[in-house]
Amino acid sequence: MNAQIEFRSDNAAGVAPEIMAAIADANTGSALAYGADEWTARLRDTVRAVFEHPDADVFPVISGTAANSLALAAMCPPWGAVMCHDTAHILQNECGATSMFGGGAMIRGVAGDHYRIEPAALEQSFEATRWGDPHHSQPSVLSLTVPTDFGTIYTPKQIVELTTIASRRGLTAHLDGARIANALSVLGCSPADLTWRAGIDAFSLGAMKNGVLSTDAIVCFDPAIAAELVYRTKRSGHVASKMRFQSVQLIAYLTDDLWLRLAHQSNATMARLAAGLCKLDVEQLNEPDVNMLFIRVDPAVADRMAEAGLLFYRIAADVVRLVTSFQTTDADIDTALTRIESTLTP
Ligand SMILES: Cc1ncc(COP(=O)(O)O)c(C=O)c1O
Numbered sequence: 001m002n003a004q005i006e007f008r009s010d011n012a013a014g015v016a017p018e019i020m021a022a023i024a025d026a027n028t029g030s031a032l033a034y035g036a037d038e039w040t041a042r043l044r045d046t047v048r049a050v051f052e053h054p055d056a057d058v059f060p061v062i063s064g065t066a067a068n069s070l071a072l073a074a075m076c077p078p079w080g081a082v083m084c085h086d087t088a089h090i091l092q093n094e095c096g097a098t099s100m101f102g103g104g105a106m107i108r109g110v111a112g113d114h115y116r117i118e119p120a121a122l123e124q125s126f127e128a129t130r131w132g133d134p135h136h137s138q139p140s141v142l143s144l145t146v147p148t149d150f151g152t153i154y155t156p157k158q159i160v161e162l163t164t165i166a167s168r169r170g171l172t173a174h175l176d177g178a179r180i181a182n183a184l185s186v187l188g189c190s191p192a193d194l195t196w197r198a199g200i201d202a203f204s205l206g207a208m209k210n211g212v213l214s215t216d217a218i219v220c221f222d223p224a225i226a227a228e229l230v231y232r233t234k235r236s237g238h239v240a241s242k243m244r245f246q247s248v249q250l251i252a253y254l255t256d257d258l259w260l261r262l263a264h265q266s267n268a269t270m271a272r273l274a275a276g277l278c279k280l281d282v283e284q285l286n287e288p289d290v291n292m293l294f295i296r297v298d299p300a301v302a303d304r305m306a307e308a309g310l311l312f313y314r315i316a317a318d319v320v321r322l323v324t325s326f327q328t329t330d331a332d333i334d335t336a337l338t339r340i341e342s343t344l345t346p
Contacts, residue, residue: 002309016211078103080140151292163199
C-alpha cells in the first residue's frame with residue numbers, strides 16, 4: 001500500500017515548527033487577558049511595520065470566515081451590498097455569515113474570466129443599480145479575493161483599476177486574503193502595494209492555511225472600521241481571553257518573512273506539479289499561479305489516482321482539485337507524478 005500524499009487542502013497541513021516554538025515561548029507567567037497583553041501590542045507594531053502603515057490595526061479572529069464577515073459587516077450598512085466575484089468564498093462558502101453579521105447586507109456576484117472581476121462587468125453592475133432607490137440594496141463595498149478561490153491572482157495594477165472604479169461610486173474596498181502570502185510570494189510586491197496602496201481599506205489576513213495553528217486576523221487601514229471592529233469582534237465572541245497565544249503566532253508568522261517562505265514552498269511545489277502534469281499532457285483548467293490546480297481527467301483515472309494513495313477533492317466526476325501546502329516536498333511531487341503517470345493508462 002502506497003503512503004498517502006496530501007493534495008486535499010492546505011487546511012489539512014500541520015503547524016510550522018516556528019509557530020509552535022513561538023507559542024511555547026509565550027507560555028511563561030501571566031498576562032492580561034482579551035488583548036491587553038504585550039504580545040498583542042507588539043503584533044500591532046509588527047503589522048504597522050510590515051504593511052508600512054502607521055494607523056493599521058489588527059484583530060485576531062479564529063477563522064477566515066470570521067475575518068471576512070466581521071470586516072465586511074463593519075464596512076457595509078445593512079441596506080448595502082458587497083460586490084464580489086461570482087465564485088467568491090464569501091458568496092459561495094460562508095453560509096451567509098456576512099449577511100448575518102451585516103444585519104442583512106446583500107452579497108452580489110460579478111462575472112469575470114479566470115475567477116477575477118472584469119472592470120467592465122463591475123461598471124455594468126453599477127449601471128444596473130438603482131442608486132438612491134430604497135427598493136434596491138446599494139453597492140457599498142467591493143471585495144476581491146487574492147488569490148482567488150481557484151488559484152489565480154490579481155496584480156496590484158488590476159486591484160487599483162477595480163478599487164478606482166468602486167471608489168468613484170463611493171464604495172470602500174475589502175480583500176479576502178485567506179492565502180495572501182501565496183499571492184505576495186508570487187508577485188514579489190510589497191504587502192503595502194497589494195493592499196492599502198492599491199486602494200484596500202481592510203483585509204482578511206489568512207494564516208492558518210499556511211502553517212499557523214489557530215488564528216487569522218482582520219487588518220484595517222481605516223480607523224473608522226477599526227473603531228467598529230472593537231465592538232463587533234467582542235459581540236461575535238472573537239475577543240479571546242488568551243489572545244496572547246493568537247498574537248504571538250501572528251508575530252512569528254510575519255517576522256523574518258516566515259509567511260512568505262512558507263507560501264513559497266507551497267507555490268514552488270505546485271509549480272513543479274503543474275510542470276510535470278503538463279509533460280504528461282494532463283489538461284489544466286486554471287493558471288496555477290499559487291498552490292491550487294484543477295485538472296480534467298477521465299473519471300476512471302481519478303479513481304486510480306485515489307487508489308494510488310493521492311488525497312484530493314473531486315469537484316466533478318472528471319475534475320480534480322490539487323492543493324499543495326508549506327509541508328509538501330519536491331519528493332512528494334515527484335512520487336505523485338510517477339503515480340499519476342501510471343494511472344493514465346489502465
Ligand atoms: C478564499 C477563502 N476565503 C476564506 C476562507 C474561509 O476560511 P475558514 O475556512 O478558516 O473560515 C477560505 C477557506 O477555505 C478560502 O479559501
